[in-house]
Amino acid sequence: MAKPEPKKSSSLGFGGRPASEEQEVSNGPAESPVTGAAHEPGGRTKPGKRSTESEVYDDGTNTFFWRAHTLTVLFILTCALVYVTLLEETPQDTAYNTKRGIVASILVFLCFGVTQAKDGPFSRPHPAYWRFWLCVSVVYELFLIFILFQTVQDGRLFMKYIDPKLGVPLPERDYGGNCLIYDPGNTTDPFHNIWDKMDGFVPAHFLGWYIKTLMIRDWWMCMIISVMFEFMEYSLEHQLPNFSECWWDHWIMDVLVCNGLGIYCGMKTLGWLSMKPYQWQGLWNIPTYKGKIKRIAFQFTPYSWVKFEWRPASNLRRWLAVLGIIFMFLLAELNTFYLKFVLWMPPEHYLVLLRLVFFVNVGGVAMREIYDFMDDPKFHKKLGQQAWLVAAITVTEFLIVVKYDPKTIMLPIPFFITQFWILGIVLILTWTLWRFFIRDITLRYKETRRRKQEGSAERERPPGNSSRTPVTSGRSKLNGDTDPLRQRKS
Template identity: 30%
Template sequence: MKKRQVKDIVADLLRKPHSSTLLAISTCFISSVAVARDNSISQQNNILTGMCYVMLFCFVNSGLRSYDGPFIRPHPALWRCVFGCSVAYLALLLFVLFQDYATIRAIVIFFFPDAKNFNNDMIEGTWSEDCYPVTLDNIWSNMDIYVVSHLLGWSLKATVVRHYGVVWTMSVMWEVTELLFIHLLPMLAECWWDIIVIDMLISNGIGIFIGMQACRWLEVREYKWESIKDPSPSDSKTGCSQSRSPTPSSGVHAHWMDVNSRYMRVLYVSVMVVSSSMVDLNAFLLKHVLQLPIGSLFHPGRLCCWMATAAPTISQVHLYVTDRRCERLGLQVCVSIWVLLTEVLVCVKHDREFFQRAAVANLLVWLALHIALTGCCLWLCEVWNQRSAGVEVRTGGRGHGSVGMRRGDETNHRRARKSLR
């Protein structure tokens, strides 16, 4: 990545290393602030200021010395800082994981004073009240700031996933997640028309459309999750690869542990969809376990961190799943998985009685639906791409499914059979 050439550089100054200059500027800035600042203001202010400068040092160090991510625009240093942000959040979660609940509450109240007099019993009502009669006034009354936030969130998620089928699978499975986890989190309960009309059609649907149109406007590469990249001999010198769909006609046996197998590809994409649902679900679980108010700054801060790390994470997952030349997952993917699992561990450890009420059957159904819906999505997308390319799909063939010949070849085959007769 460091030797990768970047075309159409507008500001050549930003593409040259400036380690010594940045080190001198940051050292002078931190030294001047540390000497001139009055430390007698308050203990809370001192701790917050110190942590801000710790994060600043992490960003500077990551921007200079961290590994390059999958993107070079607008600048590789930006994505190095994103990686440093995810590592810093992981370090915070690991610290919280090994504390007792009283210490965690003290930390939460220290950083978010509004949480001092807040508890989960103060949440009044749910969105499942007054579902009938179904009127325009009733629907309009539920159009609040959360609709705008959901629309913006799904727009960003569509620009990251870059695939209508997969992102719509994530959208449907999140609504299913809400239904299957209502017994744990009553705040997830919604009216049926709220789920279908406001959430799926308005917020998610319009947001996904805006995100995909933004990808076309920015001319970014669309991700093909249903196909793999098979470098041909003619492309070996240029390093290019062509996208194709694995078919039984290729003569390659589909192994379960082979990344090129369609079964493993379904499994990997299913894990990605499950992880997307878990990221959204952890927001509600952390709010419940840590007893944070709805207006706490922790929620938008966590959301910004996840949205920043989602772009390189999804890009590395797509490269690993679809490119034969990629032999291992990227480091950003590993850090994101650690962050996700650590969030779950923090919730489970500090409120075990809450999770003991979880229905195991609902969890199994949740996982099974993720795998089934993801498999159907990839299969339908593969069939659609083949038909769009002029390939007819035959039924009743051997193996896992047979792909028909092109129309011209099929016509010649029929003529040959007639001549033999």
């Protein structure tokens, strides 16, 4: 069997120059010929390539790991169903059979989705991994829809079928109270307030913002979302007690230490990912064992890299899209606290952790699809499937919160907080009107006025001045003679 030839870029040959001088390589010099990142295994080739996308070399090796296994999965699934039908005795427990039937239905749907669903923008560690999370998104959205259509009592009672410990109202922890950094009244441990705040949420904050930075890939957007969420906690602490925190817990521990350190480490990782060469070689084509181990480790890194350039002030469409992204991020963050409040789930429950793991896996794909939809609307004519589902999930979670506890949501906001938000909204609207309407009209008027002035000056110029003067030699100009050199010689 002939060895497949390496994939080659349409704009770069072996040792040649790029066909287009405007194309940039964002990952630095590579040692071997490269190809466009759109040439992923099993994917289609993009007609163009952005300057923010890294160059990739892939030898095109298609091993057993990458091939589709639809018949194998179908055979295993059929054998499992035959075993349950013919060889296993069905228990007489109705509740147990109902749970098992629901789980089996979900597993069958996941098997179908992993093998047949549409591929997303990511291919590492394997496209089936991202197809799995796409199907999990569908299952989670259907579960949320089911909960939304129940009464409040039935919805909370249904959570007992998942975990019998649920369905019991739990007191929320108040992080406010004594905000002294140094408490002289406690002679045993005067810094006890700081140590009380050092719980499992501190590393969770750091890790969460590290991953969010890898999703958003922009320092300013991450800092804006981080600071805005602290303002949201200030604004909503009259609704949820655990939003009440000390000032140094808000701005020092959260914004500066946990969130700031996570964003900093995330930006350093983004710099490394944008500069490293993406050269992929088949595992069996690597001669050394060290190279094979390194290749297996790099299977869990991105296949290629795209540097996000949001440019929110470039046009009105991108500005509104960036505002929408920030709003959905803040809403998803708030849903974490409100959902466990209305469904009576303790913060350390495994369902809360599973939800966070879910958003970690689907958030990166959704942000890439949103960026592609904004950056290249001619090629990406519709919003990606994962981004669509994440938006639907976020909205459905908020609707559950509104339905299950409208009294908490409708608690009156303090007057000074209302003034603050009205001022912020007015400033954003004013800047939007000035930047995309008033400024553009002013610039267009100045440009039209300048052109009219140039046209009138051109019409008022005497006809004799418009004739071209003969070109003189430099020597004749130095001597003060303006006659042409040929005329002087004659």
